[in-house]
Amino acid sequence: MPQPLPAYGSILLAADASDHANRGALEAATLAALWRARVTGIHVYAAKMHDLRFRQMEGGLPEQFREERELERQRDVHDDLIARGLSIVAGSYLDQVARVCQAQGVRFSPSAAEGKNYRELVTAANSGSYDLLVLGALGLGAVEGSRLGSVTHRVVRRSAIDALVIRDPQRALAEGPIVVGVDGSRHAYGGLLTALSLASRWQGPVKVVAAFDPYYHYVAFNRIAGVLSEQAGKVFRFQEQERLHEEIIDSGLAKIYEGHLRVARSIAAEYATELETELLDGKPHDAIERYLRQVKPSLLVIGKLGIHADPELDIGGNAENLLRNAPCAVLLSQRQYQPSVDRLAAVTTSWTREAEERMERVPAFAREMARMAILRYAQERGHTVITARLADEATMRMCPHAARVMQNVGATHDAGRRDRAPEHEAAPAWSADAAELVASVSDESIRRNLTLRAEKKARQQGERLVGAEHVRAFMGEVTLEIAQAVLGREETGAEQGADRVPRGRSRSPTPAQPPEPMTWSAAAEARMHRVPDGFMRDLTRERIEAFARRRGVREITPELIEEKYAEWGSGSEKQTIQLAWTAEMLARVERIPVFVRGMVIMEVERCAREMRADTVTAEVLERASRAWASHGGFHSESNPGQYSSGAE
Numbered sequence: 001m002p003q004p005l006p007a008y009g010s011i012l013l014a015a016d017a018s019d020h021a022n023r024g025a026l027e028a029a030t031l032a033a034l035w036r037a038r039v040t041g042i043h044v045y046a047a048k049m050h051d052l053r054f055r056q057m058e059g060g061l062p063e064q065f066r067e068e069r070e071l072e073r074q075r076d077v078h079d080d081l082i083a084r085g086l087s088i089v090a091g092s093y094l095d096q097v098a099r100v101c102q103a104q105g106v107r108f109s110p111s112a113a114e115g116k117n118y119r120e121l122v123t124a125a126n127s128g129s130y131d132l133l134v135l136g137a138l139g140l141g142a143v144e145g146s147r148l149g150s151v152t153h154r155v156v157r158r159s160a161i162d163a164l165v166i167r168d169p170q171r172a173l174a175e176g177p178i179v180v181g182v183d184g185s186r187h188a189y190g191g192l193l194t195a196l197s198l199a200s201r202w203q204g205p206v207k208v209v210a211a212f213d214p215y216y217h218y219v220a221f222n223r224i225a226g227v228l229s230e231q232a233g234k235v236f237r238f239q240e241q242e243r244l245h246e247e248i249i250d251s252g253l254a255k256i257y258e259g260h261l262r263v264a265r266s267i268a269a270e271y272a273t274e275l276e277t278e279l280l281d282g283k284p285h286d287a288i289e290r291y292l293r294q295v296k297p298s299l300l301v302i303g304k305l306g307i308h309a310d311p312e313l314d315i316g317g318n319a320e321n322l323l324r325n326a327p328c329a330v331l332l333s334q335r336q337y338q339p340s341v342d343r344l345a346a347v348t349t350s351w352t353r354e355a356e357e358r359m360e361r362v363p364a365f366a367r368e369m370a371r372m373a374i375l376r377y378a379q380e381r382g383h384t385v386i387t388a389r390l391a392d393e394a395t396m397r398m399c400p401h402a403a404r405v406m407q408n409v410g411a412t413h414d415a416g417r418r419d420r421a422p423e424h425e426a427a428p429a430w431s432a433d434a435a436e437l438v439a440s441v442s443d444e445s446i447r448r449n450l451t452l453r454a455e456k457k458a459r460q461q462g463e464r465l466v467g468a469e470h471v472r473a474f475m476g477e478v479t480l481e482i483a484q485a486v487l488g489r490e491e492t493g494a495e496q497g498a499d500r501v502p503r504g505r506s507r508s509p510t511p512a513q514p515p516e517p518m519t520w521s522a523a524a525e526a527r528m529h530r531v532p533d534g535f536m537r538d539l540t541r542e543r544i545e546a547f548a549r550r551r552g553v554r555e556i557t558p559e560l561i562e563e564k565y566a567e568w569g570s571g572s573e574k575q576t577i578q579l580a581w582t583a584e585m586l587a588r589v590e591r592i593p594v595f596v597r598g599m600v601i602m603e604v605e606r607c608a609r610e611m612r613a614d615t616v617t618a619e620v621l622e623r624a625s626r627a628w629a630s631h632g633g634f635h636s637e638s639n640p641g642q643y644s645s646g647a648e
Contacts, residue, residue, distance in 0.1 A: 002270040005197035006190075006335060007035040008162075012130040014121055014155070015041045015093045019169035020136025025097045027166065027173050027329075028134045032106040034201045040109045041097040042124055044117040045086040087112065118154040126160045134164045148324045156323065156332060157314045162194070163304075163332045165323060171298055173329055176204030179297040181288055181318075183210060184260045187303025191333030192264055195301045196271050207276045208264045209291055210257040211284035214460060219452045254279065255350070256384060263339055281460075282473075285321035297328050304332040312522035317529040344379055354388040428458050433468040450474055518545045519555045527558045579605050580615040588621070607643040 013028040015021050025041070032039045094110035101108035113120040125133045135156075138149045148165075156163045180195045182188040192208065199206045261277040268275045280287035292300060306316040315323075315332075323330050351359075362370050377394035378386050438451055454470040463470070520528075528541060547564045548556055576598070581589070589601060607624040608616050627642045 005200065005271065006193050007037075007197065008032070008132045009035065009037050010130045011037055011039045011132045011134060012125055012161075013039055013041045013097060014133070014135035015043050015097050016136075016139050017093050017096060018136055018138065018140045018142070020138050020142075020166050022096075023169040023171075024134045024136050024164075024166045025100045027164070029101045029104045029106045030172075030174065031132070031134075032101070033104045038107040038109065039097070039101050040111055040124075040130065041094045042111040042113065042121065043090040043093045044113045044115060044120040045090050046115065046117070086114075118151045118158075121151070121155045122158045125155065125163075126158075130161055132162045132164060133159050134166070136166045136169075153323075157320075160334065162334050165330045165332070167327065167329050168298075171328075173198075173298050174202040174204065175298045176202060177295065177297045178204060178206045178299045178301060179288075179292060179295065179328075180206060180208045180264070181210070181284075181300070181302040181322075182208055182260045182264050183284075183303070183307045183318075184256070184263075185303050185305065185307040185309070186336035186338050187305050187333055188260075188307075189263070189267065189339060190335030190337040191301040191303050191331065192267060193337050194331065194333055194335060195299075196268060196273055198299075199273065200271070205276065206268070206273065207278070207295060207297070208261060208268075209278050209280055209288060210260045211280040211282065211287040212253045212257045213283055214253065214281055215453045215456045219449055219456070223448075223452075259384075263344060266343060267339060285318040285325075288318070288322060289325050289327075292327055299329045299331060300326050301331045301333060304334055310522050313526050314523075317526075349375060349378055349384050349386060351386045352388065355386045355391045358388050358391050428455055428464050428466050430466045431468065434466045434471050437468055437471040518548060521555060521557050523558045524556045524561055527561050577601055577605075579608055582615060582617050584618065585616050585621060610641075610643040 008031060011028050011032055013021075013024055015025065028039050031037065090112040091110070094112065098108045098110065111124065113124070121133075121135075124130070133155070135152055136149075137152055138146055139151060142149065152165060156165065176199075178195045178199055180188075180192050182192060195206050198204075258279055261279060265275050265277060278291070280291055282290075288300075300322065302319055302322060304315055304319050305313060306318060309316055319332060323332065359371060374386060374391050374394040378384075378390060383390060434454065438447055438454070450471065453474045454466050457470040457473055458464075458466045461470075544556060544561055544564050547567075548554070548560060551560075553560060589597060589604075604616055604621060604624050607627065608614075608620045611620060611623060613620055623643060
């Protein structure tokens with residue numbers, strides 16, 4: 001018999017009378033009614049902060065209010081209004097939630113707290129009294145374009161219990177369908193059980209997805225090919241390495257994630273539930289987000305941490321991206337469930353032909369015992385393919401009787417033999433439309449990356465011609481990042497004493513000493529995963545390490561990263577738009593992180609003025625981009641005339 005499906009017994013609801021919080025109250029009461037749970041509504045107000053602010057503003061009061069007796073009276077009135085007023089407001093918010101719970105026959109307890117909102121909410125959530133936190137994605141401070149409020153973001157990262165974040169105030173969760181993301185982690189399978197429990201109550205469908213990126217290795221190996229010398233290429237055995245990744249690792253990843261889906265189906269079958277499963281390709285969070293916009297679910301359930309999480313991580317990268325960008329409510333699961341080793345091994349593990357032949361030579365009475373022992377041994381050590389050598393190792397340790405029988409049948413034929421790798425496959429041809437699309441990207445680095453991903457997509461689909469559709473699949477990833485890249489090279493060179501010299505002078509023949517490696521804390525590494533993968537992340541890492549060396553710091557921490565970001569921001573935020581910009585150019589510049597956006601705006605407008613243009617158009621941006629790439633520098637003060645016609 002399978003274990004009972006999970007249930008929630010005590011729900012904590014953050015209330016502020018916003019549309020999202022009001023929907024959260026309805027959903028919390030609905031969930032509590034399913035399991036006869038209790039709902040506790042909490043509202044946090046900041047009376048002390050208001051009191052401090054009032055005292056700071058006293059100096060700006062009109063003269064008649066600054067007479068001592070009148071000032072004391074104003075203080076007394078304000079203190080009374082704040083102390084009683086905010087308490088009354090909190091009580092009103094919670095009374096509203098109480099009425100919602102009463103209508104559904106759900107037990108309710110109010111809780112008002114004074115202090116910093118996110119800190120008090122986290123303290124309550126992690127008190128051990130609750131197993132689900134419900135809160136809105138946005139609160140009363142929401143503005144147009146907001147996706148996730150800062151309080152919600154802070155609380156969810158620090159919460160030790162399941163967190164349900166309401167995205168659409170107009171949609172009930174019970175409408176369905178429910179989408180679950182699995183990656184083989186305990187948190188993912190725990191979330192699946194919660195989804196099955198909800199679906200059994202709501203009688204709605206459950207869709208399970210798994211996503212992996214088969215394009216990364218193709219791009220990486222083509223980049224490696226561009227930097228390896230002939231001798232290094234022979235040592236690295238580039239073509240064999242690439243073939244290994246193309247034919248074994250990438251296809252192996254697909255099998256692993258398809259295995260996760262099969263495990264999910266087998267778990268659901270125990271509860272008489274059918275799942276619709278789909279294997280997605282691409283950056284996991286992006287692929288899942290596109291899938292969500294296609295199927296329009298009411299709820300996404302994912303593990304707060306993924307399969308590669310370390311003990312210090314508070315939230316996984318894919319979970320955080322989906323928390324911010326998913327178009328539906330998100331349930332971040334902290335519940336953990338580990339399917340049996342037998343089930344995982346049977347679904348995710350394959351046997352080589354030689355290993356299968358070994359098993360056939362084991363006496364029938366011991367064969368099943370030996371097979372299960374080998375499966376357990378392989379699963380515990382992370383193997384998904386069982387070879388003859390692994391079978392020998394496992395049976396020797398766990399089934400010595402079967403091992404002795406297997407040892408008597410002789411050695412494996414041609415052990416250690418390597419087949420000659422086939423010749424490197426030629427790159428596919430390109431259609432005119434596809435080539436034109438790629439040519440529209442100004443940054444050569446991004447253009448090459450886009451080219452390789454499109455080729456990989458075409459080859460994966462068995463196409464000999466790269467079409468426009470293969471390119472469009474990745475065009476959404478292209479942004480105005482060349483400015484950031486050049487700025488990164490420029491700043492890193494300055495901070496590390498790079499070998500940049502004035503034009504017309506020779507460089508020193510003495511090679512620069514490589515910098516000592518830096519240590520990154522796990523939390524700092526997690527912070528870096530919020531930077532777009534690829535050259536942007538590499539450059540940002542270099543700039544932060546240079547900053548740390550300048551400060552005499554040997555370990556990179558999140559605090560040091562934020563300090564560096566603040567330094568960038570202080571120079572960029574002062575710059576504002578002065579010329580007219582086309583709508584297309586405004587949209588492109590908005591994609592640039594705030595800490596560098598102002599500098600980019602200033603340089604692009606300088607380029608426009610040198611071109612005698614009143615409006616920033618695509619032509620101006622192309623001229624500026626070419627100048628940055630050509631001069632290897634960003635700031636035009638150090639490169640007078642860099643935007644002149646000669647820059648082309």
